[in-house]
Amino acid sequence: MSACVNAILIFLALFVIFWTVIAILFRKEIQAVFDRDPAAVNFLEVLLTYSGLHAIIFYRIAHALKKLGVPFFPRWISQLARFLTGIEIHPGAQIGKRFFIDHGMGVVIGETTIIGDDVLLYQGVTLGGTGIQKGKRHPTIGNNVVVGTGAKVLGNITIGDNSYIGANAVVIKDVPPNSTVVGVPGRITKQDGKKIDISLDHIHVLDPILQEIEELRRRVEKLEK
Numbered sequence: 576m577s578a579c580v581n582a583i584l585i586f587l588a589l590f591v592i593f594w595t596v597i598a599i600l601f602r603k604e605i606q607a608v609f610d611r612d613p614a615a616v617n618f619l620e621v622l623l624t625y626s627g628l629h630a631i632i633f634y635r636i637a638h639a640l641k642k643l644g645v646p647f648f649p650r651w652i653s654q655l656a657r658f659l660t661g662i663e664i665h666p667g668a669q670i671g672k673r674f675f676i677d678h679g680m681g682v683v684i685g686e687t688t689i690i691g692d693d694v695l696l697y698q699g700v701t702l703g704g705t706g707i708q709k710g711k712r713h714p715t716i717g718n719n720v721v722v723g724t725g726a727k728v729l730g731n732i733t734i735g736d737n738s739y740i741g742a743n744a745v746v747i748k749d750v751p752p753n754s755t756v757v758g759v760p761g762r763i764t765k766q767d768g769k770k771i772d773i774s775l776d777h778i779h780v781l782d783p784i785l786q787e788i789e790e791l792r793r794r795v796e797k798l799e800k
Contacts, residue, residue, distance in 0.1 A: 597632060598622055604631050607673040611695055627676030630662035637666035670694075671718070685713035691736070692718045699725040705747070717752065 633656035735752030
């Protein structure tokens with residue numbers, strides 16, 4: 576009986592030590608969760624239950640091993656993370672600070688993807704390639720970029736800083752900084768060079784096609800008068 580109790584105590588001690596180390600090493604990612612998710616109210620809950628955070632932890636470990644030239648294990652870790660979280664991040668991708676994946680299920684980040692600091696992805700996002708060519712074949716995402724639910728950003732293209740990719744948009748061309756992209760294929764609408772708030776209200780994203788139609792309607796009314 577005492578041996579069983581001792582085993583449980585040892586397990587609990589190792590469990591606490593492990594998650595304490597994780598909390599220290601990934602404090603910036605944890606803080607990013609609190610900064611961007613209003614549902615995040617409890618530190619322990621975020622640490623133990625947020626699949627997006629877990630996927631990033633797995634990625635950081637796999638990426639470090641890959642940089643050291645360790646064979647097989649980085650890819651194995653990324654596939655284990657995919658099994659546990661539903662998020663696939665290739666260990667070869669380069670991801671900046673305070674990266675956050677909200678909800679996360681179905682997110683795919685390709686091998687040659689480069690992601691800047693303070694980037695937010697929602698569920699179902701794909702940062703993928705468009706062919707089987709070697710070399711740089713995945714997107715480069717700037718700083719403070721938001722990619723909405725279900726969006727697909729494909730190929731060796733660049734998404735400029737402070738840009739927003741709307742839900743379900745398909746982007747296959749470069750996007751300048753401070754822009755919003757919506758639709759299939761993605762269409763760009765500038766936001767007057769203003770930095771996009773990371774908590775942008777997705778409901779009120781401007782649609783450039785509707786804007787053009789509205790402008791034509793105004794012109795017709797003006798001509799009729």
